[in-house]
Amino acid sequence: MNPQCSRCNKIVYPTEKVNCLDKYWHKGCFSCEVCKMTLNMKNYKGFDKKPYCSQHYPKTSFTIVADTPENLRLKHQSKMQSQVLYKEDFEKNKGKGFSVVSDTPELQRVRKTQDQISNIKYHEDFEKGRMGGEGTPTDAYPNPSFQQPPQSPSYNYDPQPVRSAAAPSPASGGPVRSAAAPPPSSGGKRYRAVYDYAAADEDEVSFTDGDLILDVQQIDEGWMFGRVERTGQQGMLPANYVEAI
Template sequence: MNPPCGRCNKPVYPTEKLNCLDKYWHKGCFSCEVCKMALSMNNYKGFDKKPYCTMHYPKTSFTIVADTPENLRLKQQSMLNSQALYKEDFEKNKGKGFSVVADTPEMQRLKKTQDQISNIKYHEEFEKSKVRSDAPPPENRQDSSDPDSHAPAAPPGGRKRFQAMYSYVGADSDEVSLQEGDILLDVEPIDEGWVFGVNQRTGQRGMLPANYIRPL
Protein backbone atom coordinates (compact mmCIF):
# COMPACT_ATOMS: atom_id res chain seq x y z
CA MET A 1 0.00 0.00 0.00
CA ASN A 2 1.37 3.41 -0.99
CA PRO A 3 1.75 5.93 1.88
CA PRO A 4 -0.07 9.30 1.86
CA CYS A 5 1.71 12.52 0.94
CA GLY A 6 2.67 14.80 3.82
CA ARG A 7 1.19 17.76 1.92
CA CYS A 8 -1.85 16.61 -0.07
CA ASN A 9 -2.53 13.28 1.68
CA LYS A 10 -2.84 11.52 -1.67
CA PRO A 11 -1.00 8.23 -2.28
CA VAL A 12 2.69 8.58 -3.10
CA TYR A 13 3.96 6.16 -5.75
CA PRO A 14 7.58 4.92 -5.78
CA THR A 15 8.51 6.87 -8.94
CA GLU A 16 7.70 10.24 -7.36
CA LYS A 17 8.37 9.50 -3.68
CA LEU A 18 10.55 11.60 -1.31
CA ASN A 19 11.20 10.34 2.22
CA CYS A 20 12.02 13.22 4.55
CA LEU A 21 11.05 14.59 7.99
CA ASP A 22 9.46 11.21 8.87
CA LYS A 23 6.97 11.61 6.04
CA TYR A 24 6.55 10.75 2.37
CA TRP A 25 6.09 13.51 -0.21
CA HIS A 26 5.33 13.95 -3.87
CA LYS A 27 8.29 15.75 -5.40
CA GLY A 28 5.97 18.58 -6.40
CA CYS A 29 4.45 18.81 -2.89
CA PHE A 30 7.80 19.11 -1.14
CA SER A 31 7.72 22.93 -0.83
CA CYS A 32 8.10 25.72 1.73
CA GLU A 33 5.26 25.98 4.24
CA VAL A 34 5.19 29.78 3.79
CA CYS A 35 6.04 30.73 0.21
CA LYS A 36 5.39 27.32 -1.43
CA MET A 37 8.77 27.45 -3.19
CA ALA A 38 9.73 23.99 -4.47
CA LEU A 39 12.45 22.45 -2.33
CA SER A 40 14.92 19.59 -2.69
CA MET A 41 16.86 17.43 -0.29
CA ASN A 42 19.79 19.86 -0.59
CA ASN A 43 18.13 23.20 0.24
CA TYR A 44 15.27 22.51 2.65
CA LYS A 45 15.29 23.30 6.38
CA GLY A 46 13.08 21.21 8.65
CA PHE A 47 11.15 22.54 11.61
CA ASP A 48 8.44 20.66 13.51
CA LYS A 49 8.55 18.03 10.73
CA LYS A 50 7.66 20.62 8.08
CA PRO A 51 9.89 21.90 5.24
CA TYR A 52 10.88 25.57 4.92
CA CYS A 53 13.10 27.58 2.64
CA THR A 54 16.04 29.47 4.11
CA MET A 55 14.18 32.77 4.03
CA HIS A 56 11.11 31.57 5.93
CA TYR A 57 12.71 29.13 8.34
CA PRO A 58 11.31 29.97 11.83
CA LYS A 59 13.80 31.96 13.89
CA THR A 60 14.20 30.42 17.34
CA SER A 61 16.68 30.88 20.13
CA PHE A 62 17.33 27.16 20.27
CA THR A 63 16.83 24.03 18.20
CA ILE A 64 14.81 21.13 19.56
CA VAL A 65 16.58 17.85 18.83
CA ALA A 66 14.78 14.56 19.26
CA ASP A 67 16.36 12.06 21.68
CA THR A 68 16.93 9.44 19.00
CA PRO A 69 19.13 6.41 19.82
CA GLU A 70 21.96 8.00 17.81
CA ASN A 71 21.68 11.31 19.69
CA LEU A 72 21.61 9.47 23.02
CA ARG A 73 24.73 7.52 22.02
CA LEU A 74 26.54 10.72 21.03
CA LYS A 75 25.49 12.38 24.29
CA GLN A 76 26.80 9.43 26.33
CA GLN A 77 30.05 9.34 24.33
CA SER A 78 30.54 13.07 24.92
CA MET A 79 30.03 12.57 28.66
CA LEU A 80 32.59 9.73 28.76
CA ASN A 81 35.10 11.84 26.81
CA SER A 82 34.63 14.71 29.26
CA GLN A 83 35.29 12.41 32.20
CA ALA A 84 38.39 10.97 30.52
CA LEU A 85 39.73 14.47 29.81
CA TYR A 86 39.04 15.48 33.41
CA LYS A 87 40.97 12.49 34.74
CA GLU A 88 43.88 13.14 32.37
CA ASP A 89 43.95 16.84 33.31
CA PHE A 90 43.77 15.94 37.00
CA GLU A 91 46.79 13.62 36.74
CA LYS A 92 48.81 16.21 34.80
CA ASN A 93 48.06 19.00 37.27
CA LYS A 94 48.36 16.97 40.46
CA GLY A 95 50.29 19.08 42.93
CA LYS A 96 49.98 22.22 40.75
CA GLY A 97 46.79 23.58 42.27
CA PHE A 98 43.31 22.46 41.30
CA SER A 99 40.26 23.40 39.28
CA VAL A 100 36.74 23.28 40.70
CA VAL A 101 34.90 20.41 38.99
CA ALA A 102 31.37 19.20 39.66
CA ASP A 103 31.43 16.16 41.96
CA THR A 104 29.13 13.97 39.87
CA PRO A 105 28.02 10.47 40.99
CA GLU A 106 30.26 8.97 38.29
CA MET A 107 33.31 10.88 39.56
CA GLN A 108 32.52 9.80 43.15
CA ARG A 109 32.40 6.16 41.98
CA LEU A 110 35.78 6.51 40.19
CA LYS A 111 37.32 8.17 43.23
CA LYS A 112 36.03 5.43 45.55
CA THR A 113 37.41 2.71 43.26
CA GLN A 114 40.84 4.39 43.11
CA ASP A 115 40.92 4.71 46.92
CA GLN A 116 40.10 1.01 47.31
CA ILE A 117 42.88 0.02 44.89
CA SER A 118 45.35 2.25 46.75
CA ASN A 119 44.37 0.69 50.10
CA ILE A 120 44.79 -2.85 48.74
CA LYS A 121 48.27 -2.05 47.37
CA TYR A 122 49.25 -0.41 50.67
CA HIS A 123 48.21 -3.47 52.71
CA GLU A 124 50.03 -5.84 50.33
CA GLU A 125 53.26 -3.85 50.63
CA PHE A 126 52.81 -3.60 54.41
CA GLU A 127 52.39 -7.38 54.82
CA LYS A 128 55.43 -8.08 52.63
CA SER A 129 57.61 -5.67 54.62
CA LYS A 130 56.25 -7.14 57.86
CA VAL A 131 57.29 -10.68 56.89
CA ARG A 132 60.76 -9.50 55.88
CA SER A 133 61.13 -7.48 59.09
CA ASP A 134 60.51 -10.58 61.22
CA ALA A 135 64.03 -11.74 60.41
CA PRO A 136 66.71 -9.40 61.82
CA PRO A 137 69.57 -8.57 59.44
CA PRO A 138 72.34 -11.21 59.49
CA GLU A 139 74.84 -8.74 60.85
CA ASN A 140 72.62 -8.11 63.90
CA ARG A 141 72.19 -11.80 64.70
CA GLN A 142 75.88 -12.63 65.15
CA ASP A 143 77.42 -13.07 68.57
CA SER A 144 80.12 -10.42 68.88
CA SER A 145 82.02 -12.55 71.40
CA ASP A 146 82.57 -15.25 68.80
CA PRO A 147 85.66 -14.48 66.67
CA ASP A 148 84.08 -16.37 63.78
CA SER A 149 80.73 -14.66 64.14
CA HIS A 150 81.20 -12.56 60.99
CA ALA A 151 81.61 -15.62 58.78
CA PRO A 152 78.29 -16.81 57.30
CA ALA A 153 77.25 -20.15 58.74
CA ALA A 154 76.94 -22.83 56.07
CA PRO A 155 75.20 -26.11 56.85
CA PRO A 156 77.28 -29.28 56.95
CA GLY A 157 77.75 -31.20 53.72
CA GLY A 158 75.34 -33.89 52.67
CA ARG A 159 71.55 -34.00 52.53
CA LYS A 160 70.06 -33.31 55.97
CA ARG A 161 66.97 -31.93 57.69
CA PHE A 162 67.01 -28.30 58.75
CA GLN A 163 64.56 -25.94 60.43
CA ALA A 164 63.82 -22.30 59.55
CA MET A 165 64.73 -19.88 62.34
CA TYR A 166 63.19 -16.83 60.65
CA SER A 167 60.57 -16.01 58.04
CA TYR A 168 61.81 -15.21 54.55
CA VAL A 169 60.06 -14.19 51.31
CA GLY A 170 61.79 -15.38 48.16
CA ALA A 171 62.85 -12.44 45.97
CA ASP A 172 63.04 -14.53 42.77
CA SER A 173 61.11 -17.48 41.36
CA ASP A 174 64.00 -19.85 42.14
CA GLU A 175 64.08 -18.94 45.86
CA VAL A 176 62.10 -20.75 48.57
CA SER A 177 59.89 -18.74 50.95
CA LEU A 178 60.00 -19.67 54.63
CA GLN A 179 58.00 -19.31 57.80
CA GLU A 180 59.64 -19.64 61.19
CA GLY A 181 59.62 -23.33 62.17
CA ASP A 182 59.37 -24.75 58.62
CA ILE A 183 61.21 -28.07 58.09
CA LEU A 184 63.66 -28.18 55.14
CA LEU A 185 64.53 -31.48 53.46
CA ASP A 186 67.40 -32.56 51.18
CA VAL A 187 69.44 -29.50 52.10
CA GLU A 188 72.80 -29.21 50.38
CA PRO A 189 75.22 -26.26 50.19
CA ILE A 190 75.53 -24.31 46.94
CA ASP A 191 78.01 -21.56 47.73
CA GLU A 192 78.90 -19.27 50.63
CA GLY A 193 75.65 -18.10 52.23
CA TRP A 194 73.18 -20.13 50.11
CA VAL A 195 71.87 -23.69 50.13
CA PHE A 196 69.43 -25.75 48.07
CA GLY A 197 66.50 -27.52 49.72
CA VAL A 198 62.79 -28.39 49.84
CA ASN A 199 60.24 -26.77 52.14
CA GLN A 200 58.31 -29.72 53.59
CA ARG A 201 55.23 -27.56 54.30
CA THR A 202 54.83 -26.05 50.80
CA GLY A 203 56.74 -28.54 48.65
CA GLN A 204 58.65 -25.61 47.10
CA ARG A 205 62.16 -26.49 45.94
CA GLY A 206 64.93 -23.94 45.38
CA MET A 207 67.59 -21.74 46.96
CA LEU A 208 67.40 -20.21 50.44
CA PRO A 209 69.77 -18.26 52.70
CA ALA A 210 71.96 -20.50 54.85
CA ASN A 211 71.90 -18.18 57.89
CA TYR A 212 68.08 -18.45 58.12
CA ILE A 213 68.12 -22.18 58.96
CA ARG A 214 69.68 -24.57 61.47
CA PRO A 215 70.25 -28.33 61.43
CA LEU A 216 67.93 -30.64 63.37
Protein backbone atom coordinates (compact mmCIF):
# COMPACT_ATOMS: atom_id res chain seq x y z
CA MET A 1 0.00 0.00 0.00
CA ASN A 2 1.40 3.41 -0.97
CA PRO A 3 1.89 5.96 1.86
CA GLN A 4 0.59 9.50 2.04
CA CYS A 5 2.68 12.64 1.51
CA SER A 6 3.51 14.52 4.72
CA ARG A 7 2.89 17.85 3.00
CA CYS A 8 -0.23 17.40 0.86
CA ASN A 9 -1.55 14.17 2.39
CA LYS A 10 -1.97 12.60 -1.05
CA ILE A 11 -0.84 9.19 -2.17
CA VAL A 12 2.89 9.02 -2.95
CA TYR A 13 3.81 6.62 -5.69
CA PRO A 14 7.20 4.94 -5.84
CA THR A 15 8.40 6.94 -8.85
CA GLU A 16 8.00 10.28 -7.03
CA LYS A 17 8.57 9.16 -3.42
CA VAL A 18 11.16 10.80 -1.13
CA ASN A 19 11.78 9.06 2.18
CA CYS A 20 13.35 11.49 4.67
CA LEU A 21 12.94 12.57 8.30
CA ASP A 22 10.95 9.42 8.99
CA LYS A 23 8.26 10.60 6.56
CA TYR A 24 7.28 10.27 2.88
CA TRP A 25 7.13 13.20 0.50
CA HIS A 26 6.45 14.02 -3.10
CA LYS A 27 9.57 15.37 -4.75
CA GLY A 28 7.80 18.70 -5.26
CA CYS A 29 6.42 18.71 -1.71
CA PHE A 30 9.84 18.19 -0.12
CA SER A 31 10.47 21.95 0.34
CA CYS A 32 11.54 24.47 3.00
CA GLU A 33 8.91 25.15 5.65
CA VAL A 34 9.53 28.91 5.37
CA CYS A 35 10.39 29.87 1.76
CA LYS A 36 8.94 26.75 0.09
CA MET A 37 12.14 26.23 -1.92
CA THR A 38 12.32 22.70 -3.31
CA LEU A 39 14.99 20.67 -1.49
CA ASN A 40 16.81 17.44 -2.11
CA MET A 41 18.77 14.99 0.02
CA LYS A 42 21.93 17.08 -0.30
CA ASN A 43 20.84 20.57 0.66
CA TYR A 44 18.10 20.06 3.24
CA LYS A 45 18.46 20.55 7.00
CA GLY A 46 16.06 18.83 9.29
CA PHE A 47 14.69 20.32 12.50
CA ASP A 48 11.87 18.82 14.53
CA LYS A 49 11.33 16.36 11.62
CA LYS A 50 10.68 19.21 9.19
CA PRO A 51 12.86 20.22 6.21
CA TYR A 52 14.49 23.66 6.03
CA CYS A 53 16.92 25.36 3.72
CA SER A 54 20.24 26.57 5.09
CA GLN A 55 18.98 30.17 5.13
CA HIS A 56 15.88 29.52 7.23
CA TYR A 57 17.16 26.75 9.43
CA PRO A 58 16.07 27.58 13.03
CA LYS A 59 18.92 28.73 15.27
CA THR A 60 19.02 27.34 18.74
CA SER A 61 19.03 29.79 21.64
CA PHE A 62 18.99 29.60 25.40
CA THR A 63 15.60 29.50 27.01
CA ILE A 64 14.53 30.84 30.37
CA VAL A 65 12.93 28.26 32.59
CA ALA A 66 9.92 29.57 34.46
CA ASP A 67 9.91 29.21 38.25
CA THR A 68 7.00 26.84 38.34
CA PRO A 69 6.29 24.88 41.55
CA GLU A 70 7.70 21.74 39.94
CA ASN A 71 10.90 23.52 38.84
CA LEU A 72 11.30 25.05 42.30
CA ARG A 73 10.90 21.61 43.88
CA LEU A 74 13.56 20.14 41.57
CA LYS A 75 15.86 23.06 42.29
CA HIS A 76 15.48 22.59 46.04
CA GLN A 77 16.03 18.83 45.73
CA SER A 78 19.23 19.36 43.72
CA LYS A 79 20.49 21.81 46.32
CA MET A 80 19.85 19.34 49.15
CA GLN A 81 21.68 16.58 47.26
CA SER A 82 24.61 18.94 46.70
CA GLN A 83 24.78 19.69 50.43
CA VAL A 84 24.68 15.98 51.27
CA LEU A 85 27.55 15.27 48.88
CA TYR A 86 29.52 18.19 50.32
CA LYS A 87 29.05 16.88 53.86
CA GLU A 88 30.12 13.36 52.81
CA ASP A 89 33.26 14.73 51.14
CA PHE A 90 33.99 16.84 54.20
CA GLU A 91 33.71 13.85 56.53
CA LYS A 92 35.99 11.79 54.29
CA ASN A 93 38.64 14.47 53.99
CA LYS A 94 38.42 15.67 57.59
CA GLY A 95 41.86 15.63 59.19
CA LYS A 96 43.73 15.42 55.87
CA GLY A 97 44.27 19.16 55.54
CA PHE A 98 44.31 22.32 57.62
CA SER A 99 41.26 22.85 59.78
CA VAL A 100 40.19 25.28 62.45
CA VAL A 101 40.56 23.63 65.87
CA SER A 102 38.16 24.75 68.59
CA ASP A 103 39.77 26.18 71.72
CA THR A 104 38.77 23.44 74.17
CA PRO A 105 40.05 23.25 77.79
CA GLU A 106 42.20 20.26 76.85
CA LEU A 107 43.87 22.20 74.03
CA GLN A 108 44.40 25.16 76.36
CA ARG A 109 46.14 22.84 78.84
CA VAL A 110 48.37 21.38 76.12
CA ARG A 111 49.21 24.86 74.84
CA LYS A 112 50.10 26.02 78.38
CA THR A 113 52.34 22.99 78.88
CA GLN A 114 54.13 23.68 75.58
CA ASP A 115 54.64 27.31 76.60
CA GLN A 116 56.18 26.21 79.91
CA ILE A 117 58.50 23.78 78.13
CA SER A 118 59.54 26.53 75.72
CA ASN A 119 60.16 28.82 78.68
CA ILE A 120 62.42 26.28 80.37
CA LYS A 121 64.29 25.68 77.10
CA TYR A 122 64.75 29.42 76.65
CA HIS A 123 66.23 29.86 80.14
CA GLU A 124 68.56 26.88 79.60
CA ASP A 125 69.80 28.38 76.33
CA PHE A 126 70.15 31.76 78.05
CA GLU A 127 72.29 30.28 80.82
CA LYS A 128 74.46 28.46 78.26
CA GLY A 129 74.82 31.66 76.25
CA ARG A 130 75.74 33.62 79.37
CA MET A 131 78.45 31.13 80.27
CA GLY A 132 79.77 31.29 76.70
CA GLY A 133 79.33 35.06 76.25
CA GLU A 134 80.97 37.93 78.13
CA GLY A 135 83.43 36.85 80.78
CA THR A 136 83.62 33.24 79.67
CA PRO A 137 85.86 30.87 81.63
CA THR A 138 87.99 30.54 78.50
CA ASP A 139 88.93 34.23 78.86
CA ALA A 140 90.11 33.71 82.42
CA TYR A 141 91.70 30.34 81.73
CA PRO A 142 93.46 30.20 78.37
CA ASN A 143 94.06 26.47 78.78
CA PRO A 144 92.21 24.93 75.78
CA SER A 145 91.39 21.80 77.79
CA PHE A 146 89.38 23.86 80.28
CA GLN A 147 85.70 23.00 80.35
CA GLN A 148 82.86 25.31 81.27
CA PRO A 149 81.46 24.80 84.79
CA PRO A 150 78.26 22.79 84.97
CA GLN A 151 74.98 24.52 85.57
CA SER A 152 73.49 24.70 89.03
CA PRO A 153 71.15 21.75 89.55
CA SER A 154 67.64 22.25 90.73
CA TYR A 155 67.04 20.82 94.18
CA ASN A 156 64.42 20.03 96.73
CA TYR A 157 66.44 19.13 99.75
CA ASP A 158 63.69 19.21 102.38
CA PRO A 159 60.66 16.95 102.00
CA GLN A 160 58.97 19.00 104.76
CA PRO A 161 60.01 22.58 103.88
CA VAL A 162 59.98 25.25 106.55
CA ARG A 163 59.67 28.85 105.34
CA SER A 164 62.42 31.11 106.64
CA ALA A 165 61.00 33.95 108.71
CA ALA A 166 63.81 36.31 107.64
CA ALA A 167 63.33 35.76 103.90
CA PRO A 168 60.74 38.16 102.44
CA SER A 169 58.53 37.25 99.49
CA PRO A 170 59.84 38.42 96.07
CA ALA A 171 58.29 41.58 94.68
CA SER A 172 57.33 39.77 91.50
CA GLY A 173 54.73 37.73 93.34
CA GLY A 174 56.32 34.44 92.33
CA PRO A 175 56.49 31.42 94.58
CA VAL A 176 58.87 31.65 97.57
CA ARG A 177 61.47 28.89 97.60
CA SER A 178 61.34 26.95 100.82
CA ALA A 179 64.51 26.81 102.91
CA ALA A 180 65.52 24.23 105.50
CA ALA A 181 67.02 25.06 108.87
CA PRO A 182 70.85 25.06 108.57
CA PRO A 183 72.50 21.87 109.87
CA PRO A 184 74.92 22.04 112.81
CA SER A 185 78.34 23.37 111.89
CA SER A 186 80.36 20.94 113.99
CA GLY A 187 82.04 18.05 112.28
CA GLY A 188 81.71 19.49 108.77
CA LYS A 189 84.13 18.71 105.94
CA ARG A 190 86.41 21.13 104.10
CA TYR A 191 85.98 21.81 100.39
CA ARG A 192 87.72 24.03 97.84
CA ALA A 193 85.79 25.95 95.15
CA VAL A 194 86.79 25.02 91.59
CA TYR A 195 84.51 27.56 89.85
CA ASP A 196 83.11 30.99 90.55
CA TYR A 197 79.50 30.96 91.75
CA ALA A 198 77.08 33.86 92.23
CA ALA A 199 74.22 33.26 94.68
CA ALA A 200 70.85 33.03 92.92
CA ASP A 201 68.75 33.16 96.11
CA GLU A 202 68.92 34.59 99.61
CA ASP A 203 69.78 31.26 101.26
CA GLU A 204 72.79 30.68 98.94
CA VAL A 205 76.37 31.96 99.22
CA SER A 206 78.67 33.37 96.58
CA PHE A 207 82.32 32.35 96.20
CA THR A 208 85.19 32.43 93.75
CA ASP A 209 87.58 29.82 92.47
CA GLY A 210 90.01 28.76 95.21
CA ASP A 211 87.86 29.78 98.21
CA LEU A 212 87.79 27.36 101.14
CA ILE A 213 84.36 26.13 102.20
CA LEU A 214 84.23 25.04 105.85
CA ASP A 215 81.75 23.06 107.93
CA VAL A 216 80.22 21.53 104.81
CA GLN A 217 77.16 19.33 105.29
CA GLN A 218 75.71 17.28 102.41
CA ILE A 219 72.04 18.07 101.73
CA ASP A 220 71.45 15.90 98.65
CA GLU A 221 73.30 14.88 95.49
CA GLY A 222 73.19 18.39 94.07
CA TRP A 223 73.48 20.76 97.04
CA MET A 224 75.49 21.31 100.25
CA PHE A 225 75.44 23.69 103.19
CA GLY A 226 78.69 25.38 104.23
CA ARG A 227 80.55 28.55 105.25
CA VAL A 228 82.93 30.50 103.01
CA GLU A 229 86.14 31.13 104.98
CA ARG A 230 87.03 34.34 103.08
CA THR A 231 83.68 36.10 103.60
CA GLY A 232 82.32 34.31 106.64
CA GLN A 233 78.95 33.83 104.88
CA GLN A 234 77.19 30.51 105.13
CA GLY A 235 74.36 29.02 103.11
CA MET A 236 73.53 26.66 100.27
CA LEU A 237 76.03 25.95 97.46
CA PRO A 238 76.04 23.62 94.44
CA ALA A 239 78.00 20.42 95.04
CA ASN A 240 79.45 20.28 91.52
CA TYR A 241 81.22 23.65 91.99
CA VAL A 242 83.50 22.41 94.81
CA GLU A 243 85.81 19.51 95.51
CA ALA A 244 86.74 17.85 98.78
CA ILE A 245 90.12 18.58 100.34
